[in-house]
Amino acid sequence: MRTLSTRRRHPLAGLLVLAVGLLITGGLYAAVAPKAATAEETASTSDIEAGRQLFLVGCASCHGVNAQGVVTEAADGSAGNYGPPLIGVGAAAVDFQVGTGRMPMAQTAPQAPRKADEYTEEETAQLAAYIASLAPGPQIPEERYLDWESVDEEGLAEGGEFFRTNCTACHNSVGAGGALPNGRYAPSLDGVEAKHIYEAMQTGPQQMPVFSDDVITPEEKLKVIAYIKTISEQPNYGGVSGGSLGPVVDGVWAWLVALGSLVGFAIWIGWHGTRTKKR
Amino acid sequence: MSQTYTPVEQTSTGKKLAGPVGWLDDRLGLAGAGKKNLRKVFPEHWSFMLGEVALWSFVVLLITGVFLTLWFDPSMAETTYTGSYRPLNGVEMSVAYASSLDISFDIRGGLLLRQMHHWAAHLFIAAMMVHMLRVFFTGAYRKPRELNWLIGLGLLMLGILAGFSGYSLPDDLLSGTGLRIADGMIKSIPLIGTHVSFFLFGGEFPGDQIIGRLYMVHILLIPALLLGLIAAHMLLLVYHKHTQWPGPGRTNENVVGYPALPVYIAKAGGFFFIVFGVIAVMAATFTVNGVWIYGPYNPAEVTAGSQPDWYMGFAEGALRIFPPLEWSWFGSTWAMSVFIPGLGFLGLLFVALGAWPFIERAITRDQREHHLLERPRNAPTRTGLGVAGMTWFGLLWIGGGNDVIALKFGLDLNAITWFLRVGIFVGPVVAFLITRRICISLQRKDNEVLTHGYETGVIDRSPDGGYSERHAAMPLAKQYALTAAKERPKQIEAPELVDENGVDAPRSRRERLRHRLRRFYYYGAAVVDKPTAEDMAHAEEHLRGSNEHPVELGEDFQGVSETGVPRVH
Numbered sequence: 001m002r003t004l005s006t007r008r009r010h011p012l013a014g015l016l017v018l019a020v021g022l023l024i025t026g027g028l029y030a031a032v033a034p035k036a037a038t039a040e041e042t043a044s045t046s047d048i049e050a051g052r053q054l055f056l057v058g059c060a061s062c063h064g065v066n067a068q069g070v071v072t073e074a075a076d077g078s079a080g081n082y083g084p085p086l087i088g089v090g091a092a093a094v095d096f097q098v099g100t101g102r103m104p105m106a107q108t109a110p111q112a113p114r115k116a117d118e119y120t121e122e123e124t125a126q127l128a129a130y131i132a133s134l135a136p137g138p139q140i141p142e143e144r145y146l147d148w149e150s151v152d153e154e155g156l157a158e159g160g161e162f163f164r165t166n167c168t169a170c171h172n173s174v175g176a177g178g179a180l181p182n183g184r185y186a187p188s189l190d191g192v193e194a195k196h197i198y199e200a201m202q203t204g205p206q207q208m209p210v211f212s213d214d215v216i217t218p219e220e221k222l223k224v225i226a227y228i229k230t231i232s233e234q235p236n237y238g239g240v241s242g243g244s245l246g247p248v249v250d251g252v253w254a255w256l257v258a259l260g261s262l263v264g265f266a267i268w269i270g271w272h273g274t275r276t277k278k279r
Numbered sequence: 280m281s282q283t284y285t286p287v288e289q290t291s292t293g294k295k296l297a298g299p300v301g302w303l304d305d306r307l308g309l310a311g312a313g314k315k316n317l318r319k320v321f322p323e324h325w326s327f328m329l330g331e332v333a334l335w336s337f338v339v340l341l342i343t344g345v346f347l348t349l350w351f352d353p354s355m356a357e358t359t360y361t362g363s364y365r366p367l368n369g370v371e372m373s374v375a376y377a378s379s380l381d382i383s384f385d386i387r388g389g390l391l392l393r394q395m396h397h398w399a400a401h402l403f404i405a406a407m408m409v410h411m412l413r414v415f416f417t418g419a420y421r422k423p424r425e426l427n428w429l430i431g432l433g434l435l436m437l438g439i440l441a442g443f444s445g446y447s448l449p450d451d452l453l454s455g456t457g458l459r460i461a462d463g464m465i466k467s468i469p470l471i472g473t474h475v476s477f478f479l480f481g482g483e484f485p486g487d488q489i490i491g492r493l494y495m496v497h498i499l500l501i502p503a504l505l506l507g508l509i510a511a512h513m514l515l516l517v518y519h520k521h522t523q524w525p526g527p528g529r530t531n532e533n534v535v536g537y538p539a540l541p542v543y544i545a546k547a548g549g550f551f552f553i554v555f556g557v558i559a560v561m562a563a564t565f566t567v568n569g570v571w572i573y574g575p576y577n578p579a580e581v582t583a584g585s586q587p588d589w590y591m592g593f594a595e596g597a598l599r600i601f602p603p604l605e606w607s608w609f610g611s612t613w614a615m616s617v618f619i620p621g622l623g624f625l626g627l628l629f630v631a632l633g634a635w636p637f638i639e640r641a642i643t644r645d646q647r648e649h650h651l652l653e654r655p656r657n658a659p660t661r662t663g664l665g666v667a668g669m670t671w672f673g674l675l676w677i678g679g680g681n682d683v684i685a686l687k688f689g690l691d692l693n694a695i696t697w698f699l700r701v702g703i704f705v706g707p708v709v710a711f712l713i714t715r716r717i718c719i720s721l722q723r724k725d726n727e728v729l730t731h732g733y734e735t736g737v738i739d740r741s742p743d744g745g746y747s748e749r750h751a752a753m754p755l756a757k758q759y760a761l762t763a764a765k766e767r768p769k770q771i772e773a774p775e776l777v778d779e780n781g782v783d784a785p786r787s788r789r790e791r792l793r794h795r796l797r798r799f800y801y802y803g804a805a806v807v808d809k810p811t812a813e814d815m816a817h818a819e820e821h822l823r824g825s826n827e828h829p830v831e832l833g834e835d836f837q838g839v840s841e842t843g844v845p846r847v848h
Contacts, residue, residue: 002320108689119798152475164574168582173452173572178583179685179692209778229367231572237383238394238566245687246453246582249566250678251589254401258561261404262332263325265553269546270325 044129051130054123058104059083067134090137090205091128096199099109102206110183111206138202144222145218146194151226159223162216169222170207175228180207180235190232194225307724321543322523322536326413331547333406335554336399336507341613343396344498350386352378353494355487364571372575373451375490394753395564399443402558404438404590407793411444413731415635415665419522422646425636432633434508437501439590444497446568446588450490455576456585458489460598460621467617481697485578514636525651525764527756534650586679598622599667600699610729622674631668642796647713651764656725658720666714674702715803722807725761728753729819730810733838751836752822758815765809771797 007013008062056065057167062083064070069085086093098119102112151159164173172178175189181202184207189197195272198221214226242249287293304310307484321327354374362377363384370614382389415421420428443461445758447454462484466472481488520534561567573582586697587595597620604615639661655662677684678699685692732750739747753761773794779784810818837846 108799131744153365153368156366160366160370160574163584164577164580168452168580170583173574173582174582177585177686179682181692183685183689183691183694185686227366234366236566236569237571238390238569239562239564240570241566244569244572245683246584247588248584248587248592249681250397250401251680253561253565253567253588254398254405257565258402258406258557259332260396261557262406262554263329263409265550265557266328266332267325269328269550270323272498 023208045130047126048133049130050123051126051133053121053129054127057131058118059086059127062105067131086131086134087136088137089131091132091140092138092199093203093205094131095124095140096196096203096205098127100196111185114187141195141198141202141218141221145198145222146225148194148226148229149230151223156226156230157222158220159225161225162220162224163227165224166211166216167228172244172246174231176244189228194229197225197228198222284625286564288762289302293348317540318538319517320534320536320538322488322529322534326417327521328550329406329413331550332554333403333410335551336403336549336558339399339507339555340396340403341502341659343392344502346392346397347382348498349817350378350389351375351448351494353490355450355490366780367571367574369573373490375448375450376570376575379451381568383571386720391559391562391689394565394567395558397567398561398565399558401429401510401588401590402554404435404442405433407435407438408590409609411632412665412669416662418498418649418656418658418661421649422640423648424515424519424522425640427512428636429517430508431514432629434505434512437505437508439727441497441501442503442588442590444493444501447493448490448497449568449570450576451545451570452569452573452576452580452582453585454573454579455485456581457587457591459484459578460595461586461619463614463617464621467614467621469618470611485576499649502738522650522652524760526760529651529763531648531650582667584682584683587675589679592679593628593672593675594621594625595679596675596699597621600675600678600703602700628672640802642793642800652668653764653766656718656721657765659715659722660803662718663711663715665709666835670710671703671707674706719805719807726807726810728838729758730760730814732822733836734820736774736839749823751838752819754836762809767808 055063055067059067062070063086064083067086070082072080072082074080097112099117099121101115104118105112106115117124132139133138145191167175168182170178170186170214171189176272177188178186180186184206200208201211201216201221201224202213211221229252288297352374356374356375357371359370359372360370360377360380362368362380364380367380379393380425382393384390390625412555414428414431443457447458447461462480464475465479468475476484479489480486481492521536523534523536526535568588574580577648587591590748598617602617602618606613655665677695681692681695681699684690685695732752735749735751737749739749740748741747771794777787839845
């Protein structure tokens with residue numbers, strides 16, 4: 001204690017006390033003061049920082065260290081896109097792309113296929129927080145827009161109308177998927193989480209157009225999700241459906257199963273009919 | 280064993296039936312007709328039952344179709360659906376679609392019967408096609424059966440039309456899309472297309488008439504025509520007598536087989552129930568055209584995976600792969616990229632099939648009647664052309680489902696299109712050449728077995744150490760079956776280009792063309808003549824030693840496999 005008492009009149013002692021006081025006050029304020037109501041309110045600074053670290057390791061090689069994208073230039077001078085800029089795509093886009101395993105891509109392809117997730121749910125949330133912190137963009141939907149079981153019959157019919165008008169042209173009438181030019185495709189909607197269907201409509205991943213909240217409101221999106229979920233979970237009323245891919249499958253069954261078995265029966269009858277000699 | 284034969288009129292059943300049967304015979308004269316036709320002999324072979332599959336599925340179509348007419352309402356009036364299918368409850372739709380949904384969900388057994396009807400339709404056309412292929416590849420359409428071939432072709436065409444009109448009735452999104460394509464095809468007819476379309480649809484597509492009109496076509500017009508043509512087809516079959524495979528005792532002048540009563544009445548009757556059963560099992564276990572998943576037709580909507588039923592798939596494929604080609608002349612649009620593949624390819628297929636028996640006859644100048652079937656290998660050019668046609672059809676078929684194939688096999692849609700654009704020209708040529716080669720090789724194989732016999736697997740060692748395998752002669756009955764109906768190639772003489780006065784002969788140009796076609800038909804690749812009598816006599820002498828085989832070969836012996844095990848058929 002001698003040290004403290006002998007040094008208390010040191011020329012720098014006052015300065016030290018002031019610095020300590022400021023630190024305590026600032027620390028207390030930072031700990032207890034109400035946060036500003038910004039778009040990134042759910043994401044803590046540490047989430048954003050953790051997301052940035054993950055981004056630098058897993059994404060930056062294609063999307064650039066600041067998520068500004070990587071532009072390529074081909075031999076003929078045309079500009080290409082190695083990885084698009086992610087500034088402003090929002091948390092919803094990250095949650096969709098990473099949450100369904102489409103990102104990170106395994107290799108360049110006409111389209112990123114759905115595969116097993118590379119990141120845990122927490123890491124996905126951190127990445128989403130980082131991208132969302134760069135610029136405002138579509139948010140991950142609230143729970144109330146995902147509770148499709150709450151949709152009533154009228155809403156279901158309305159959702160079906162939206163689905164047939166906007167979605168079936170690519171995704172097929174039960175969401176079994178469909179082919180698009182040059183090796184691209186609209187994927188199957190079977191077993192896709194409601195959250196991801198919502199985010200896909202909102203952000204328009206890959207070949208998909210954006211259905212923003214002005215075009216299809218969140219309530220209407222919920223109805224579309226309810227229709228998709230209802231028809232993909234209902235039983236196959238007519239029996240084995242062959243993936244609901246339409247008349248091509250019917251034709252395959254007709255030739256292979258129906259005609260095939262009847263030709264088999266015809267051979268059997270021809271073989272075991274009345275014969276001049278028995279084997 | 281001795282059996283006593285009791286005349287039928289002395290049995291107890293016969294005594295009971297004598298009265299009613301006599302009453303009927305007095306009024307209808309059935310005994311005379313029955314005596315002749317109930318004992319009609321038909322030959323036996325499984326491939327002769329393919330047409331029967333088509334006939335029986337048509338009967339199933341009639342039975343199930345009558346049931347469906349009780350509930351289906353072909354009206355395009357608007358209504359709001361209030362049935363049991365929840366996802367469409369409260370949706371505006373046509374009465375036709377609502378009644379299709381009611382048949383599927385609210386009428387007892389409705390879905391089963393509807394699916395039976397649809398499966399039976401698929402089967403009807405598929406069976407007609409394989410029956411037609413059987414007739415083609417065995418040469419059964421040759422004189423005197425050319426007209427029956429044409430009637431069969433008419434049945435196939437009507438069957439396709441019946442299928443298409445039925446596919447369009449439920450007025451769901453898929454059937455409406457199909458109708459729209461048909462409308463597009465009609466509109467693509469130069470100059471008159473639009474007028475024809477407006478006439479058929481009663482105004483601008485879709486209008487409010489077409490379902491009612493198609494309903495009439497589907498349940499009245501086409502079934503009546505089908506029934507009439509089926510009757511004509513069968514009467515001609517009875518009149519011409521059925522063709523048969525060559526074999527011992529079978530000639531061009533007789534039919535060897537079993538009588539209609541009792542053998543074929545029982546067999547064909549039993550086969551009807553098998554066909555009915557297969558269709559019923561299919562309907563109970565496999566979905567066909569689940570109309571509820573498509574929703575009501577709305578011209579602004581379309582669904583991925585929209586295809587016609589398989590029998591229109593080749594026309595759809597032609598439409599999909601045809602490059603854009605459209606002109607604007609004299610104030611009207613000439614949509615050749617729809618007209619040529621849509622109607623042109625369809626027309627080409629049926630004209631080619633209809634003309635073939637006459638083209639072949641013009642080439643061969645064969646005026647004889649043929650009641651013995653020809654093995655496909657013995658007519659290499661015909662078989663090659665048939666396989667080329669199947670290849671062409673199959674490639675266009677792939678085109679009709681290109682999106683499903685691209686999706687399911689992870690392929691590039693555009694790559695499939697380009698593959699098919701080239702393939703429909705190259706594929707049939709390659710298929711023709713390969714098939715004709717295979718036919719010729721198979722003929723050579725036949726000749727080899729005829730003249731050198733079967734391998735027995737018995738190896739002899741000669742005193743000087745050489746090894747040789749004993750061969751056994753082919754059974755005489757089989758030798759006969761293989762050679763009896765095989766024709767010797769025609770001697771082709773170059774046409775006379777000038778007449779006896781040294782003047783250019785009239786029609787010499789046509790003669791030259793015919794000559795060229797005959798050369799192509801008979802001598803296109805290699806000619807394999809069947810062994811002559813001398814060849815066979817020589818072979819018999821050569822094979823005489825095989826009788827000293829240590830093991831009894833039996834009359835069914837057909838050679839041994841590579842492991843030395845006798846082949847049994």
